[in-house]
Amino acid sequence: MGKVATAEVVRFMTDCLRAVGTSEKAAVQQADLLIQADRLGHPSHGLNRLELYVNDIVKGACQPNNEPKVLKESASTAWVDANNVLGATASHFGMDLAIKKARDTGVGWVTVKGSNHNGMAGYWAKKAADKGFIGMAFTNTSPLLAPTRSKQPALGTNPISVVAPGSQGESFYLDMATTAVAVGKIEMQMRKGEPIPSGWAQGPDGKETTDSQIAFDTSCLMPLGGGEQTSGYKGFGLSAMVDLFCGISSGSNYGHHVRAWSHSGDGGPANLGHCFVAVDPQRFAPGFRDRLTDSIQHWRQLEPTNPSLPVLAPGDKEKLNARIADANGTVSYVKQQIESSAALAKRLNVKPMNVIQGQ
Amino acid sequence: MGKVATAEVVRFMTDCLRAVGTSEKAAVQQADLLIQADRLGHPSHGLNRLELYVNDIVKGACQPNNEPKVLKESASTAWVDANNVLGATASHFGMDLAIKKARDTGVGWVTVKGSNHNGMAGYWAKKAADKGFIGMAFTNTSPLLAPTRSKQPALGTNPISVVAPGSQGESFYLDMATTAVAVGKIEMQMRKGEPIPSGWAQGPDGKETTDSQIAFDTSCLMPLGGGEQTSGYKGFGLSAMVDLFCGISSGSNYGHHVRAWSHSGDGGPANLGHCFVAVDPQRFAPGFRDRLTDSIQHWRQLEPTNPSLPVLAPGDKEKLNARIADANGTVSYVKQQIESSAALAKRLNVKPMNVIQGQ
Numbered sequence: 166m167g168k169v170a171t172a173e174v175v176r177f178m179t180d181c182l183r184a185v186g187t188s189e190k191a192a193v194q195q196a197d198l199l200i201q202a203d204r205l206g207h208p209s210h211g212l213n214r215l216e217l218y219v220n221d222i223v224k225g226a227c228q229p230n231n232e233p234k235v236l237k238e239s240a241s242t243a244w245v246d247a248n249n250v251l252g253a254t255a256s257h258f259g260m261d262l263a264i265k266k267a268r269d270t271g272v273g274w275v276t277v278k279g280s281n282h283n284g285m286a287g288y289w290a291k292k293a294a295d296k297g298f299i300g301m302a303f304t305n306t307s308p309l310l311a312p313t314r315s316k317q318p319a320l321g322t323n324p325i326s327v328v329a330p331g332s333q334g335e336s337f338y339l340d341m342a343t344t345a346v347a348v349g350k351i352e353m354q355m356r357k358g359e360p361i362p363s364g365w366a367q368g369p370d371g372k373e374t375t376d377s378q379i380a381f382d383t384s385c386l387m388p389l390g391g392g393e394q395t396s397g398y399k400g401f402g403l404s405a406m407v408d409l410f411c412g413i414s415s416g417s418n419y420g421h422h423v424r425a426w427s428h429s430g431d432g433g434p435a436n437l438g439h440c441f442v443a444v445d446p447q448r449f450a451p452g453f454r455d456r457l458t459d460s461i462q463h464w465r466q467l468e469p470t471n472p473s474l475p476v477l478a479p480g481d482k483e484k485l486n487a488r489i490a491d492a493n494g495t496v497s498y499v500k501q502q503i504e505s506s507a508a509l510a511k512r513l514n515v516k517p518m519n520v521i522q523g524q
Numbered sequence: 525m526g527k528v529a530t531a532e533v534v535r536f537m538t539d540c541l542r543a544v545g546t547s548e549k550a551a552v553q554q555a556d557l558l559i560q561a562d563r564l565g566h567p568s569h570g571l572n573r574l575e576l577y578v579n580d581i582v583k584g585a586c587q588p589n590n591e592p593k594v595l596k597e598s599a600s601t602a603w604v605d606a607n608n609v610l611g612a613t614a615s616h617f618g619m620d621l622a623i624k625k626a627r628d629t630g631v632g633w634v635t636v637k638g639s640n641h642n643g644m645a646g647y648w649a650k651k652a653a654d655k656g657f658i659g660m661a662f663t664n665t666s667p668l669l670a671p672t673r674s675k676q677p678a679l680g681t682n683p684i685s686v687v688a689p690g691s692q693g694e695s696f697y698l699d700m701a702t703t704a705v706a707v708g709k710i711e712m713q714m715r716k717g718e719p720i721p722s723g724w725a726q727g728p729d730g731k732e733t734t735d736s737q738i739a740f741d742t743s744c745l746m747p748l749g750g751g752e753q754t755s756g757y758k759g760f761g762l763s764a765m766v767d768l769f770c771g772i773s774s775g776s777n778y779g780h781h782v783r784a785w786s787h788s789g790d791g792g793p794a795n796l797g798h799c800f801v802a803v804d805p806q807r808f809a810p811g812f813r814d815r816l817t818d819s820i821q822h823w824r825q826l827e828p829t830n831p832s833l834p835v836l837a838p839g840d841k842e843k844l845n846a847r848i849a850d851a852n853g854t855v856s857y858v859k860q861q862i863e864s865s866a867a868l869a870k871r872l873n874v875k876p877m878n879v880i881q882g883q
Contacts, residue, residue, distance in 0.1 A: 241600045242630030242807040271601030272631045276808045299768070314835045315826040327765045337768060339761040345754055364723075364754045371829030389749050389758050395704055395723045399748050402698040402838040403762075405819070406686045409658070409696060413816050416809025420819045448601040449635045450775025457772050460764070460779045467674040470730030476673045479761040 167503040167520040168495040175200050177506065177518040178215050184513040185222045187229040187251070195253040198284040203496040206486030209349040210285040213502060216509055217282065217427075218251060226434050227251060227281050233258040241270045244415065245277040249434050252283030259441040260292050260302070267298050267443035276410070277439040278417035282306070286326035287340030287483075293443040294328035294336060301442035302326045305411040305419060307426040307435075310344050311385050312405075313398040316371035318385050319421045322347060323407035328480075329446070331458035338480025343404035344386040345397075355381045364391025384426075411438035495521060526862040526879040527854040534559050536865065536877040537574050543872040544581045546588040546610070554612040557643040562855040565845030568708040569644040572861060575868055576641065576786075577610060585793050586610060586640050592617040600629045603774065604636040608793050611642030618800040619651050619661070626657050626802035635769070636798040637776035641665070645685035646699030646842075652802040653687035653695060660801035661685045664770040664778060666785035666794075668745050669703050671764075672757040675730030677744050678780045681706060682766035687839075688805070690817035697839025702763035703745040704756075714740045723750025743785075770797035854880060 169177075175196045182192035195218060203211030221227035231248040233255055238244070243262045247255035259277045266273030283289065286302045293300025306321030322342040329337045345365050354361045354377035363373050364387055366380035373392060374380050388400025412419025417438030424432040446453040461478040469475050490496050498506075503520055510517035528536075534555045541551035554577060562570030580586035590607040592614055597603070602621045606614035618636045625632030642648065645661045652659025665680030681701040688696045704724050713720045713736035722732050723746055725739035732751060733739050747759025771778025776797030783791040805812040820837040828834050849855050857865075862879055869876035 236809075237807060239807050240629035242804070244808040270599035270629050270631075272629075272633045274631045274803055278809065299773075312823050312826060312835055314828045314830070314833050315823070316829050317826060319823060319826055325762075327768070329768055337764065339765055341755075341758040341761060345749065362753045364750070367829075371827075389755060390704065391723070391750070391754055394721050395750055395754075396700075396748060398836070398838070399700040402700060403684075405696065405823075405838060406698055408819065409686070409688055409816065413819065414658075414805055414808045414812060416811060416815070419815055421822055444633055445601070446773055448596060448598050449603040449773045450637065452775060453773060456775070456778055457768065460767065460772065463780055464671050464674070464678060464764075467671060467676060467678055468730075469673045470675050470726075471673070474673050476671050477757070479757070479764060 166497050166499060168497050169518050169520055170495055171200060171204065171490065173519050174203065174212060174496060177510070177515070178212065180515040181215060181219055181509060181513050182229070184515050185219055187222065191229045191251055191254050194257060195251045198253045198288055200496070201288055202285045204487050204490045205285070205483040207285055207483070208498065208502070209347060212498065212506060214282070214284065216505065219509065219513070221281060221435070224431065226432070229254070233277070235262070241266050241272050241274060243275045245275060247277050247280035249279050249281070252281045255280040256283045256289050256302070256439060256441070259439060260289050260300070260443070263441040263443040264293055264296055264298060267293070267445050271445050271448040273443045275441045276415035277441070278415035278436065279434070280417070280437045280439055281435050282437065283439055285340060286324040287328060287338060289441060290326040290328035290340070291338065294330050297330060297445070297447070298443040299327065299329045299446055303407045303410045303440040305408045305417070305423060305438050307423050308421055309348065309384060309386050309426065310388055310401070310404050311367055311371070312401045313388065313393050320401070320404045320408060321423060322386065323404040325403065325407060329457060330454060331461060332454040333458050335458040335461050336480065337457055337461065337478070338483060343389055343400050343407060345389050345391055345400065346386070348381070348384060348386065351377055351380045364395065364397070410440035414438070414440065525856050525858060527856050528877050528879055529854055530559060530563065530849065532878050533562065533571060533855060536869070536874070537571065539874040540574060540578055540868060540872050541588070543874050544578055546581065550588050550610055550613050553616060554610045557612045557647055559855070560647055561644040563846050563849045564644070564842040566644055566842070567857065567861070568706060571857060571865060573641070573643065575864065578868065578872070580640060580794070583790065585791070588613070592636070594621070600625050600631050600633060602634045604634060606636050606639035608638050608640070611640045614639040615642045615648050615661070615798060615800065618798060619648050619659070619802070622800040622802040623652055623655055623657060626652070626804050630804050630807040632802045634800045635774035636800070637774035637795065638793070639776070639796045639798055640794050641796065642798055644699060645683040646687060646697060648800060649685040649687035649699070650697065653689050656689060656804070656806070657802040658686065658688045658805055662766045662769045662799040664767045664776070664782060664797050666782050667780055668707065668743060668785065669747055669760070669763050670726055670730070670744050671760045672747065672752050679760070679763045679767060680782060681745065682763040682770070684762065684766060688816060689813060690820060691813040692817050694817040694820050695839065696816055696820065696837070697842060702748055702759050702766060704748050704750055704759065705745070707740070707743060707745065710736055710739045723754065723756070769799035773797070773799065
């Protein structure tokens with residue numbers, strides 16, 4: 166592990182994106198999206214993803230200095246062509262529009278086509294929640310999820326995020342892939358040489374596997390719920406719902422038409438679809454924030470099955486990670502990440518990250 | 525098992541509701557909601573629920589002849605007080621408003637308080653889809669779901685439904701509880717004297733149980749995803765999201781404040797919250813219906829892991845059940861249901877259902 170000052174990681178990511186020709190505004194926005202994932206304890210969506218974005222730009226699969234444009238608009242909706250910009254640029258554009266419409270009519274519902282990977286979905290839902298709205302963000306992704314009974318994948322990990330503001334500084338923060346787990350969790354078990362639980366992944370024969378190496382090599386994830394007996398078809402249905410909101414509504418690539426997952430920038434433009442929703446809770450019953458906080462605080466004080474594992478409200482883990490990161494002013498990375506970032510610095514002729522400790 | 529002509533079941537349910545003073549329109553609407561669940565193969569939400577509604581009316585916990593009213597309205601939103609009418613009356617009122625607003629602005633988002641159990645969520649989402657919209661319906665319910673790590677329940681089975689129209693007569697039909705399974709599935713295993721899979725339910729000690737009798741007696745369901753290792757906290761998060769849209773937004777009872785599940789009408793008005801959403805897909809990319817149908821047909825032709833179990837699109841099971849019921853003009857009920865309906869007929873002095881076969 167190595168620790169790096171949070172501001173230094175942002176400097177490094179911004180420099181890398183600038184080095185491949187990204188405008189300052191777009192680079193800063195993308196770097197903020199990534200550092201927030203590291204800060205919240207989701208390193209798979211942080212610095213770890215930088216090289217993917219850089220490669221997409223270098224190969225011309227992403228055009229970071231284009232401008233998104235509105236293709237069609239009504240009082241509460243907008244259809245946007247992201248014009249192949251970075252996911253952060255596309256998503257700020259989309260969510261800003263959704264918020265504006267929610268201010269006017271109570272709801273904004275925006276679909277975006279022609280976009281790229283837009284990081285942690287919760288970042289976008291939180292953007293609306295920070296302004297007092299119920300924020301929602303959805304995106305489709307490369308096929309990794311096997312529909313129930315299927316031998317092969319046909320949908321992405323298609324995340325759902327819903328964030329809403331409570332009183333007393335509380336908030337509801339849900340950000341979840343519609344697969345049981347992300348590939349990263351399987352990778353961790355493989356590195357430790359340990360098995361995975363049933364219901365995470367399938368082997369090449371289409372059957373559930375508990376062998377982490379086979380699961381990692383196959384990269385065929387099971388939907389939330391696992392197998393058919395434990396209602397995995399519900400997770401499949403949720404993943405399909407996300408694609409309905411994103412790819413199918415926006416006319417981007419969808420489902421099995423999305424390019425395979427790649428770090429190399431090969432396969433041409435991703436043409437992903439996103440969906441951003443903002444709803445104004447003030448249009449309904451007064452006291453929304455207090456009721457939300459009452460619920461959150463009720464969940465936390467429920468008697469736990471195991472006294473050493475208290476019940477958590479959605480987002481509690483992330484908030485704790487963020488508090489620790491902020492208190493230290495640093496984020497931590499595994500050795501492999503530190504090394505690959507050093508190699509990237511060299512490749513792009515950018516000042517390497519100053520690692521405080523370890524390596 | 526006993527078979528009953530579909531029209532005869534509707535006649536019987538309408539007569540029972542009329543016998544306890546429900547207006548004809550409200551009785552007919554509620555009976556249609558119930559028969560559709562039986563037709564689609566979800567008997568837990570059909571005739572099986574009639575007595576619950578009757579008891580709520582008899583005890584005065586539900587006032588079927590009241591009128592719902594709009595408390596607050598904007599271009600795309602409405603906040604409705606159902607005034608303690610039957611769930612079907614409240615939900616037609618709510619979804620009609622959502623559709624009207626979606627026609628005007630692209631989106632309608634309606635929350636309803638002061639309502640009663642509104643049956644199968646898919647019925648309401650389909651109402652919007654039948655008119656060309658993406659329809660969504662959510663409702664909170666009595667606490668049965670234990671948040672991850674909790675010994676006791678704090679949320680309902682809180683269903684999510686999303687229905688959307690495709691081309692070539694296809695449609696996307698998702699209607700799912702956010703628990704792994706409904707209590708009815710545990711009851712079926714108990715009656716057969718068979719165990720239940722891990723991840724369905726907890727025992728009184730808060731631990732997962734595979735004993736169907738203990739699970740049924742405890743009635744403490746696990747969220748979709750099961751235990752923490754298989755991401756059950758995502759199902760918990762989804763159930764909480766549904767309550768955020770329903771109880772917390774509308775100011776109805778919410779979460780642990782909802783009355784315990786009861787068939788007797790005791791415990792006073794349920795004061796449940798619903799949320800109805802309609803989104804006009806024509807406000808986004810042309811070709812929505814074709815892309816949806818392409819996805820649905822792609823899923824069905826995926827190579828299955830077990831050649832005798834073809835991959836199903838969300839809603840395929842329900843559509844097959846409906847086709848069979850319609851071809852026969854009948855629905856089937858277990859002996860216990862036939863008997864309890866006969867007893868209800870006697871109690872209410874209503875002409876009993878004419879059972880074609882069996883008993």
